[in-house]
Amino acid sequence: MIKLTAITATFALLAVAAATAETDPEIFILPAINYVSIDDPAGDIDDAVAAPFNLRWQIPAGYDRAWYTESGYISDTSIDADEASPAITYDGWHIGAGHAWRFRATRELKPWVSVGLRVASIDYADRYLVDGEGYRTDTLPDRSATEYMLAAGIANTWNISGPFHLGVFAEYAMPVSSDMSSSGLGLVLGYSFSDN
Numbered sequence: 579m580i581k582l583t584a585i586t587a588t589f590a591l592l593a594v595a596a597a598t599a600e601t602d603p604e605i606f607i608l609p610a611i612n613y614v615s616i617d618d619p620a621g622d623i624d625d626a627v628a629a630p631f632n633l634r635w636q637i638p639a640g641y642d643r644a645w646y647t648e649s650g651y652i653s654d655t656s657i658d659a660d661e662a663s664p665a666i667t668y669d670g671w672h673i674g675a676g677h678a679w680r681f682r683a684t685r686e687l688k689p690w691v692s693v694g695l696r697v698a699s700i701d702y703a704d705r706y707l708v709d710g711e712g713y714r715t716d717t718l719p720d721r722s723a724t725e726y727m728l729a730a731g732i733a734n735t736w737n738i739s740g741p742f743h744l745g746v747f748a749e750y751a752m753p754v755s756s757d758m759s760s761s762g763l764g765l766v767l768g769y770s771f772s773d774n
Contacts, residue, residue, distance in 0.1 A: 610764025
């Protein structure tokens with residue numbers, strides 16, 4: 579139910595953004611590799627690797643400024659247990675919104691810096707503990723959490739053909755009221771409606 583609500587809210591945000599835009603928007607696809615830390619009740623998990631898929635809709639809000647909405651998905655990601663932390667398989671969705679500013683350093687380097695709020699719905703399953711030899715000792719109940727994070731990122735894109743842009747980005751999401759934080763790097767594939 580929470581995932582369905584998140585998906586519905588994401589499409590509603592995108593629809594409102596498109597309908598109210600006074601200037602031509604841009605859409606970005608952002609596959610990434612993230613390092614994730616989770617404060618699990620059974621033990622902290624550090625530097626787990628995840629591969630989220632993100633979608634961002636960006637609307638100009640003046641010279642070198644823009645509003646954005648975003649959504650993202652993490653498919654089933656498994657983390658092995660050790661003596662200090664449990665095994666976990668988790669997946670989930672997030673939605674978010676924020677503001678971005680473009681800084682023109684050189685002709686080719688014109689990064690967007692963004693700051694926004696993000697809400698994620700994460701399911702944690704297949705949780706268990708192991709002993710010092712790696713044998714399973716306790717099976718833990720599944721749990722779900724709603725995570726609130728402050729996300730900051732930087733991205734630079736280059737035009738490759740007509741309305742299409744290709745680039746790179748980095749971001750960090752810190753917990754506001756959350757068991758999870760993440761940092762990541764990824765690619766940016768963008769499409770600008772103003773370049774049609």
